[in-house]
Amino acid sequence: xxxxxxxxxxxxxxxHLCDGLITKDYKVxxxxxxxxxxxxxxxxxxxxxxxxxxxxxxVRDYDALKDAVLTNDCIFHFAAAVGVGQSQYKISKYVxxxxxGTANLLDILANARHKIKxxxxxxxxxxxxxxxxxxxxxGIFKPELRRLKEGRVLRRHSYWEIKCPRxxxxxxxxxxxxxxxxxxxxxxxxxxxxxxxxxxxIGKTYGIPVVSLRFFNVYxxxxxxxxxxxxxxxxxxxxxxxxxxxxxxxxxxxxxxFVWVGDVVRACILALESEKADYEIFNVGAGxxxxxxxxxxxLIKLSGKNIIPSITYKFRKGDVRHCFADxxxxxxxxxxxxxxxxxxxxxxxxxxxxxxxxxxxxxSALKELQDKSLV
Ligand SMILES: NC(=O)c1ccc[n+]([C@@H]2O[C@H](COP(=O)([O-])OP(=O)(O)OC[C@H]3O[C@@H](n4cnc5c(N)ncnc54)[C@H](O)[C@@H]3O)[C@@H](O)[C@H]2O)c1
Ligand SMILES: [Zn+2]
Numbered sequence: 001x002x003x004x005x006x007x008x009x010x011x012x013x014x015x016h017l018c019d020g021l022i023t024k025d026y027k028v029x030x031x032x033x034x035x036x037x038x039x040x041x042x043x044x045x046x047x048x049x050x051x052x053x054x055x056x057x058x059v060r061d062y063d064a065l066k067d068a069v070l071t072n073d074c075i076f077h078f079a080a081a082v083g084v085g086q087s088q089y090k091i092s093k094y095v096x097x098x099x100x101g102t103a104n105l106l107d108i109l110a111n112a113r114h115k116i117k118x119x120x121x122x123x124x125x126x127x128x129x130x131x132x133x134x135x136x137x138x139g140i141f142k143p144e145l146r147r148l149k150e151g152r153v154l155r156r157h158s159y160w161e162i163k164c165p166r167x168x169x170x171x172x173x174x175x176x177x178x179x180x181x182x183x184x185x186x187x188x189x190x191x192x193x194x195x196x197x198x199x200x201x202i203g204k205t206y207g208i209p210v211v212s213l214r215f216f217n218v219y220x221x222x223x224x225x226x227x228x229x230x231x232x233x234x235x236x237x238x239x240x241x242x243x244x245x246x247x248x249x250x251x252x253x254x255x256x257x258f259v260w261v262g263d264v265v266r267a268c269i270l271a272l273e274s275e276k277a278d279y280e281i282f283n284v285g286a287g288x289x290x291x292x293x294x295x296x297x298x299l300i301k302l303s304g305k306n307i308i309p310s311i312t313y314k315f316r317k318g319d320v321r322h323c324f325a326d327x328x329x330x331x332x333x334x335x336x337x338x339x340x341x342x343x344x345x346x347x348x349x350x351x352x353x354x355x356x357x358x359x360x361x362x363x364s365a366l367k368e369l370q371d372k373s374l375v
Contacts (some may be wrong), residue, residue: 003027004272005072007105008079009057010048011038012120012223012231013215013264017076018049020265031068032079033058038224047222058099059209066108074118074272077105077199080191081351082230084126087188088318098191106202116208118278120271121199123214124192125176125257125285129183131323133171135164140174145185148315155313160250162321173255173289175326178214178281185318200279209278211271216325218284219345220261221352233258233346236296237353240303243311249319252293254313257285257324260340270334277334285325286338298343 002019006014009030021028030052036042044054057064059079069075080098081087087094090280102121102124109116143162156158161170184190196212203210207317225241236246267284271277296309330336 002073002074003029004076004347005029005031005068006076006078007031007065009052009076010034010054011078011259014076014078015045015047015049015222016220016265017078017268018052020269022049022051023365024269027053029053029055029068029072031055031057031059031065035081036116037227038373040226045222052240057131058097059104061229062104062108065104065110069105069108069116070112070114073115075105075116075120076268077102077119077121077195080122082188082194083227084186084188084318085228085316087186092189094187095192098188100167102195102198106198110202110206110207118209118211118272119199119203120213120268121195123196123212123281124189125148125197125214125216125283125323125325126186126189126322127182127184127193128176128180129166129185129189130162130320131176132174132180133322134174135167135169135171137162137169138166141165141171142181142183143171145183145318146315146321150315150317152315153313155251157251157253160254160321168279170194172320173324175324176283177326178269178283178329185320196281198303199361200281204279209275210280211277211279213267213271213284214281214325215264216257216259216323218261218264219258220349221356222261223349225353225356232256232292233295233299233349236299236300237350240299240305240307241353243307245307246296246299247337248292248296248309248311249314249316250321251313252309254319255289255291255322258289258290258295258342258345259284259286259338260345263338263340266339266342267334267336270330270336274334280329280333282330282334283325283327284328284330284336286341286342287325287327289322289324292343295346299350302347
């Protein structure tokens with residue numbers, strides 16, 4: 001039986017992966033420092049499978065991490081600080097946890113006598129920056145990040161959309177394949193790109209198969225509803241639960257790719273079990289663009305409340321307009337297929353959220369961004 005180590009395994013995706021692996025008879029160890037922003041109760045969440053061996057440890061603690069690595073066969077490296085906006089002003093924290101923590105792991109793999117046979121790293125769609133778009137006249141291009149002024153209120157739809165650099169016409173989003181040039185536009189996105197690149201490099205150097213999974217917007221139960229820095233679905237739910245309108249930047253028609261956490265777990269296990277995944281990078285998404293306004297509307301409808309989303313028509317620095325996944329590679333090589341539709345997934349999420357604690361800290365998080373002129 002294979003022994004699997006999950007760094008950051010007490011978090012949202014990691015906790016589901018624990019269940020998925022244990023169902024398949026793997027032995028799972030979680031190494032997690034229970035970061036108070038994610039775990040305000042500062043204890044192992046009740047949802048963590050009781051067959052998991054838990055080590056409270058920080059990936060920045062070399063010796064503790066080394067002990068955990070030495071007793072396992074494969075690693076999922078999920079430990080990370082995960083707020084995009086927050087990373088723009090907590091720079092040293094994000095670099096420290098995400099880059100130095102990963103450097104520790106790789107240093108251990110390069111120097112210790114271990115028996116790790118595979119390393120799977122959680123990378124992110126955020127490293128793409130703007131997704132590719134198509135101009136009807138001039139073809140497909142990868143746009144630069146928009147340079148829009150913060151603070152201005154602009155209702156015109158065309159203002160927000162990406163224009164063709166050649167003819168100036170409004171372009172339309174197309175799926176981002178793994179070959180898309182990366183254009184990380186936040187400290188978080190840069191750290192995720194560095195995680196992916198350093199893991200891949202050290203894996204190839206020492207013959208340890210590495211798989212990088214670029215997760216898109218993962219949603220599902222156990223997402224922290226009280227952490228205002230991550231996960232638009234969770235932030236909207238906690239607003240709605242507290243009878244506040246979800247706050248939407250721009251005109252709400254920007255799109256993302258929402259992927260059900262159970263589908264992500266299946267992608268993780270396919271990556272673990274298939275040799276075809278070795279040294280490859282895969283998008284893990286649903287492969288469909290969904291607007292942020294649509295998400296807000298579905299969640300409000302499911303909650304049965306009479307709330308109208310608040311559209312700010314303002315730009316949040318660093319936000320991309322469109323990005324959704326081309327999932328042909330993971331389908332072709334690993335046989336992955338998303339199984340849960342968005343409405344079914346969101347309805348399961350809303351059902352779960354009725355019991356979950358949801359403190360709405362959105363206003364204070366927004367104020368932090370405003371204080372730093374990021375919105
Ligand atoms: N959720 C998404 O939509 C999404 C999208 C793209 C990529 N990812 C990546 O997937 C991984 C898991 O994300 P998640 O949504 O489950 O986040 P999460 O915040 O729920 O989980 C992260 C876990 O890492 C732990 N952690 C943080 N700092 C640590 C440290 N220094 N040492 C040890 N543990 C530490 C936290 O306590 C937490 O339990 C992350 O690497 C994230 O960047 C997530
Ligand atoms: Zn054009």
